[in-house]
Amino acid sequence: MSNVPWSPGTATGVGSMPGTDPAEAANVVVGELPGLPHLAELPGRGLGADMIGRTAALLVDLPVEVVPSGYRTAARPGHEHRRAVDLLRWDIDALEEVVERTGVRPPAVKIQAAGPWTLTAGIELARGHRVLTDQGALREFAESLSEGISLHAVEVGRRIGAPVVVQLDEPSLPTVLSGGLPTASGYGTVPSVAEPDARDILASVIDAAKTATGQPVIVHCCAPKPPVGLLRSAGAEALAVDATLLEGIPAALSDQFGEAWDTGVTMLLGVVPSTAPGRAPTLAQIAKPALDLVDRLGFARSILADRAIPTPTCGLAGATGAWARRALELVRDVGKAFVEPPESW
Numbered sequence: 001m002s003n004v005p006w007s008p009g010t011a012t013g014v015g016s017m018p019g020t021d022p023a024e025a026a027n028v029v030v031g032e033l034p035g036l037p038h039l040a041e042l043p044g045r046g047l048g049a050d051m052i053g054r055t056a057a058l059l060v061d062l063p064v065e066v067v068p069s070g071y072r073t074a075a076r077p078g079h080e081h082r083r084a085v086d087l088l089r090w091d092i093d094a095l096e097e098v099v100e101r102t103g104v105r106p107p108a109v110k111i112q113a114a115g116p117w118t119l120t121a122g123i124e125l126a127r128g129h130r131v132l133t134d135q136g137a138l139r140e141f142a143e144s145l146s147e148g149i150s151l152h153a154v155e156v157g158r159r160i161g162a163p164v165v166v167q168l169d170e171p172s173l174p175t176v177l178s179g180g181l182p183t184a185s186g187y188g189t190v191p192s193v194a195e196p197d198a199r200d201i202l203a204s205v206i207d208a209a210k211t212a213t214g215q216p217v218i219v220h221c222c223a224p225k226p227p228v229g230l231l232r233s234a235g236a237e238a239l240a241v242d243a244t245l246l247e248g249i250p251a252a253l254s255d256q257f258g259e260a261w262d263t264g265v266t267m268l269l270g271v272v273p274s275t276a277p278g279r280a281p282t283l284a285q286i287a288k289p290a291l292d293l294v295d296r297l298g299f300a301r302s303i304l305a306d307r308a309i310p311t312p313t314c315g316l317a318g319a320t321g322a323w324a325r326r327a328l329e330l331v332r333d334v335g336k337a338f339v340e341p342p343e344s345w
Helices: 022-032 051-056 079-102 115-123 135-160 173-178 195-213 228-233 251-262 283-297 303-307 321-339
Strands: 066-067 070-073 107-113 164-169 219-220 240-243 266-272 309-313
Touching: 022 079, 022 219, 022 240, 022 321, 051 079, 051 107, 051 115, 066 079, 079 135, 079 309, 107 135, 115 135, 115 173, 115 195, 115 283, 135 164, 135 195, 164 195, 164 283, 173 195, 195 228, 219 251, 219 266, 228 240, 228 251, 251 266, 251 283, 266 283, 266 321, 283 303, 303 309, 309 321
Parallel strands: 107 164, 164 219, 219 240, 240 266, 266 309
Antiparallel strands: 066 070
16 A cells, blocks of 8 residues: 555554653653654543544534443433543643654553444433444434544644544444344344445445645554454555454455455554563564464565564553553564564564
């Protein structure tokens, strides 16, 4: 893929960081990931800072509230909605302050939001059913999300002075496709969504983000069998996956990975543990899932320099502060090694 805002050897994070201090998180991210820092998410701050609440804060004219079962659509913005908006604003402030203090503009900055399927699986309508079960509400949410992400991306780009790359997080998409989401009662499951329908809704949000930023859009799905073909057909030009889960994937999924790489898609490969392992891993041990994937697919390992970005396996919210910093150091080291592999590889 050409015209990407990152260079060979770039590394980045998935999104979340431990703790509750946005200034501290921004310092670590900008310091350790100079090629593609991300706007850190701090779910440890509670409601409104988690993935669904944070993304709901971006929605235009669709406020949500907190009920015992989770998030639900509301008639007007309440305390929880306003808190989520404030938290997001403070995060942007913190990132802007760190960039200003260092005096170095990053080549690009990454922002994250829940994709339309994960978002509408995680919010209820007034009567208790998930938003995605109502076609009209689903499309309304997708349109609102598209507008909200576009406005958010433009603001971050203006404040940071760098191109913005949008990452859509879709951890729930495989369950949506398989019909595994429980109903409101908990006694049944929501009917599966057909792949063409899932693709079309996702594509509408990807297109809006791409139009707003002029940059490729990343879709992140850390499931053991991410729907690579669907994500690529929806317009994702970069895919973020947990590479440690890909050993033994079906041949059909291997073919989808191969076709994606063949057509220039960038793979964000999760290789560094998201929590501290019992024993400090070597660089070769960390890189092994990425090297094994390339070898199985029959590509030259040099493809990792041009079309791969190492990341932690998932968000770092559950890590200690020390491991979060070390994990980002390690992904940066792996990125450099993709470009100049050690002789031992």
